[in-house]
Amino acid sequence: MIQDPVVITGIGIISAIGNDVVATLDTLKRGESGIDMIKYLKTEHTEFPVGEVKMSNEEMESKLGIATGTTTTRTALMGMIALDEAVEMARLDAAATAGSDIAFISGTTVGGMDRSEQHYLDFLAGDSFKEYISTHDCGACSEMIASKHDIFSFVATPSTACSSAANSIILGANMLLTGQSNVVVAGGSECITKFHLNGFNTLMILDREHCRPFDETRAGLNLGEGAAFLVMERMSHALGRNVKPLVILAGWGNACDAFHQTASSDDGEGAYRAMKQALEKAGVKPEQVKYINAHGTGTPNNDISETHAMQRLFGDSVPPVSSTKSSTGHTTSASGSIESVITILAMLNDFLPANLGFKTPIEGGVTPVAKPTAGADIDYALCNSFGFGGNDSSLLYMKPGSDDVEGRKS
Amino acid sequence: MKLTHPVYISAATQISIQQPLSEEWINAPVMPEGLYNEAIDPLFKEWLSAGEARRLGKIMKRAVATSAVAMNRSGIDNPDAIITATGLGCVKNTELFLTDLCNNGEQLLKPTQFMQSTHNTIGSLIAILNKCHGYNVTYANGDISAETALLDAATQMQLGDIKTALVGAHDEMTPCYYTLLERIGYYGVKGMVTSGETAVSLMLTDEKNDSAICRISDITVLHKASDSKIADTLTKTGEASCIIAGFNGKAETDLLYKSLIERHYPDSTVLQYKNLFGENMTSSALGIYAAVSILKHGRFPSAMYVAGPTGKSIDSIICLNISGNNIGIVKLTAL
Numbered sequence: 001m002i003q004d005p006v007v008i009t010g011i012g013i014i015s016a017i018g019n020d021v022v023a024t025l026d027t028l029k030r031g032e033s034g035i036d037m038i039k040y041l042k043t044e045h046t047e048f049p050v051g052e053v054k055m056s057n058e059e060m061e062s063k064l065g066i067a068t069g070t071t072t073t074r075t076a077l078m079g080m081i082a083l084d085e086a087v088e089m090a091r092l093d094a095a096a097t098a099g100s101d102i103a104f105i106s107g108t109t110v111g112g113m114d115r116s117e118q119h120y121l122d123f124l125a126g127d128s129f130k131e132y133i134s135t136h137d138c139g140a141c142s143e144m145i146a147s148k149h150d151i152f153s154f155v156a157t158p159s160t161a162c163s164s165a166a167n168s169i170i171l172g173a174n175m176l177l178t179g180q181s182n183v184v185v186a187g188g189s190e191c192i193t194k195f196h197l198n199g200f201n202t203l204m205i206l207d208r209e210h211c212r213p214f215d216e217t218r219a220g221l222n223l224g225e226g227a228a229f230l231v232m233e234r235m236s237h238a239l240g241r242n243v244k245p246l247v248i249l250a251g252w253g254n255a256c257d258a259f260h261q262t263a264s265s266d267d268g269e270g271a272y273r274a275m276k277q278a279l280e281k282a283g284v285k286p287e288q289v290k291y292i293n294a295h296g297t298g299t300p301n302n303d304i305s306e307t308h309a310m311q312r313l314f315g316d317s318v319p320p321v322s323s324t325k326s327s328t329g330h331t332t333s334a335s336g337s338i339e340s341v342i343t344i345l346a347m348l349n350d351f352l353p354a355n356l357g358f359k360t361p362i363e364g365g366v367t368p369v370a371k372p373t374a375g376a377d378i379d380y381a382l383c384n385s386f387g388f389g390g391n392d393s394s395l396l397y398m399k400p401g402s403d404d405v406e407g408r409k410s
Numbered sequence: 411m412k413l414t415h416p417v418y419i420s421a422a423t424q425i426s427i428q429q430p431l432s433e434e435w436i437n438a439p440v441m442p443e444g445l446y447n448e449a450i451d452p453l454f455k456e457w458l459s460a461g462e463a464r465r466l467g468k469i470m471k472r473a474v475a476t477s478a479v480a481m482n483r484s485g486i487d488n489p490d491a492i493i494t495a496t497g498l499g500c501v502k503n504t505e506l507f508l509t510d511l512c513n514n515g516e517q518l519l520k521p522t523q524f525m526q527s528t529h530n531t532i533g534s535l536i537a538i539l540n541k542c543h544g545y546n547v548t549y550a551n552g553d554i555s556a557e558t559a560l561l562d563a564a565t566q567m568q569l570g571d572i573k574t575a576l577v578g579a580h581d582e583m584t585p586c587y588y589t590l591l592e593r594i595g596y597y598g599v600k601g602m603v604t605s606g607e608t609a610v611s612l613m614l615t616d617e618k619n620d621s622a623i624c625r626i627s628d629i630t631v632l633h634k635a636s637d638s639k640i641a642d643t644l645t646k647t648g649e650a651s652c653i654i655a656g657f658n659g660k661a662e663t664d665l666l667y668k669s670l671i672e673r674h675y676p677d678s679t680v681l682q683y684k685n686l687f688g689e690n691m692t693s694s695a696l697g698i699y700a701a702v703s704i705l706k707h708g709r710f711p712s713a714m715y716v717a718g719p720t721g722k723s724i725d726s727i728i729c730l731n732i733s734g735n736n737i738g739i740v741k742l743t744a745l
Binding site: 043044045104108109111116117120121123124127130131133134137138139140142143146150152153154155156157158159160161167170171174175177178180194195196198199201202203254255256257258259260261262269270273387388389390391 | 568734
């Protein structure tokens with residue numbers, strides 16, 4: 001374990017299963033899904049169930065106190081809601097942090113595509129709605145979210161498809177370890193767009209039923225949306241300003257499957273390497289891991305590849321696994337931070353979140369946690385995020401023992 | 411951040427509106443005309459089969475070629491990390507998919523266009539073609555993408571997590587997207603340089619191998635920095651005999667560069683590069699590439715000259731990129 005490790009001191013989340021941490025925890029404990037028929041996205045493809053955030057843009061603007069008609073994107077609005085919550089929990093207000101170097105690292109791939117696809121023909125025709133040309137790119141989206149709090153001296157935007165938010169957390173950890181930042185707020189935000197709903201549809205990886213990760217009958221994913229951010233700092237920094245560390249980020253790994261743009265290798269090479277690196281960085285043995293929040297998209301290809309990767313690393317003793325995408329839908333670029341928050345909530349509340357929809361195991365596969373299970377003491381948990389192009393990342397969280405609060409335990 | 415653990419640039423190459431994969435621009439630069447210019451492409455058959463070349467977009471082909479050249483020149487064929495910067499990603503395929511979606515509805519769209527529209531397709535392709543299982547991340551940070559990618563590589567080298575990194579910066583432009591960016595004043599402002607396209611590959615190593623050209627001694631990226639924060643950062647970065655700045659002919663931007671340079675580097679040679687390489691979201695990588703080449707060859711085309719002493723030897727260069735809310739500062743030092 002790294003001396004004076006990186007700890008998480010604040011979390012914020014919005015997804016199909018709740019607009020904040022309390023609601024998310026409540027839904028997870030009840031084992032309910034936020035996946036439903038399409039309500040907010042205007043699309044021809046109403047046949048696909050999705051995990052939408054249960055608010056319109058106007059409702060989010062009102063919650064945030066933003067005047068209707070302000071130039072925003074759905075990705076930015078969700079991001080601001082999650083950022084507000086994380087900043088408040090970690091007490092990162094401008095007065096308390098004056099003179100500190102605080103980084104904001106937010107992953108997205110869709111960026112401002114929700115507005116671009118609504119107004120693209122307007123963009124081509126003339127000047128109407130041209131303000132949304134400026135909000136199209138991913139970086140603009142992060143800057144819009146960051147502007148909600150005037151505390152950031154660095155803003156970055158990893159864009160590695162469905163592992164973007166996990167890679168935000170990894171860059172954040174490295175910036176803390178080199179002392180470039182005193183505090184990092186890292187995560188990601190992504191709304192559902194027609195662009196990627198249709199893209200995933202052309203790849204034939206969307207299920208018309210509720211998704212069933214790790215089930216023999218799984219037939220694809222349900223798209224989701226949302227945002228989550230983690231406030232990260234060194235243990236000494238958190239204790240120095242009297243903020244309670246929720247969990248320790250004990251290890252992380254990033255590897256490339258280097259196999260195919262949209263498919264995972266059968267042996268899960270990239271996933272295996274990412275998880276292995278995360279454990280090695282922390283000096284943790286596989287048997288110490290008590291929960292894996294899997295990438296588990298519900299596509300035939302991902303789940304078998306991830307299964308093989310877990311079996312390579314853990315042998316016959318794969319720890320309890322669940323894919324909470326069965327509750328939230330696949331929140332793509334935000335999934336790394338959304339599922340990190342879910343993993344942290346599981347660790348702090350001693351329960352295993354459910355892999356809903358599971359009935360029949362894949363032959364030779366793993367049997368995921370089918371219902372929310374109380375009484376789990378999770379010392380170490382892995383959270384996997386894999387993206388198109390084989391951009392695979394894995395994060396290892398550790399529950400602080402009483403000793404660790406002093407930063408002593410190795 | 412001062413790089414206490416050394417970071418060397420062992421190879422640097424480009425495809426842009428200058429002659430591709432060459433340093434001919436130092437002796438005989440192409441002087442771009444008009445406001446829209448696409449890159450001059452090399453023949454790609456050395457790196458891609460005819461079928462692959464047909465299937466891949468130009469941003470991908472250029473990334474393959476510049477990466478291969480950087481790997482070859484540095485003798486590193488399996489870098490520990492592949493880190494890619496792209497402001498807008500695969501614009502052409504995004505445009506095709508989006509146009510189809512808006513004009514023809516949601517029933518007959520093409521998977522290939524979608525697959526090749528994601529930003530990280532570029533870095534992933536390099537990994538797939540070269541079987542690189544190491545760290546692989548893409549940054550889509552607007553105009554500061556290239557510096558962010560370099561910062562990630564340098565940061566991991568400080569921690570000893572990686573020893574080699576292929577850092578790429580790639581952006582393509584289309585006439586249609588140019589028009590959109592012109593509407594919002596990103597391009598085509600009176601007096602402005604041409605638009606350009608960027609494909610830059612740099613090989614970074616933490617050891618001084620035979621092909622090492624220069625060192626990155628400092629790299630900082632600032633967001634919404636106050637004047638005192640900027641001054642403090644530049645003081646920490648220290649002196650340099652040359653400043654390469656992203657002057658682009660927009661009065662407002664150029665004034666920012668001018669006042670910053672006059673205040674902090676009154677005795678340095680000041681150079682521009684966007685008049686030769688054009689403007690786009692990762693064009694600052696072409697500035698860094700140009701700086702590497704100048705340190706290697708000890709000279710620059712007169713078209714780059716803005717101010718300062720002439721004929722003085724150049725042993726360190728600060729690359730300045732000011733755009734929107736962000737400032738990138740990269741200091742290169744001769745070996």
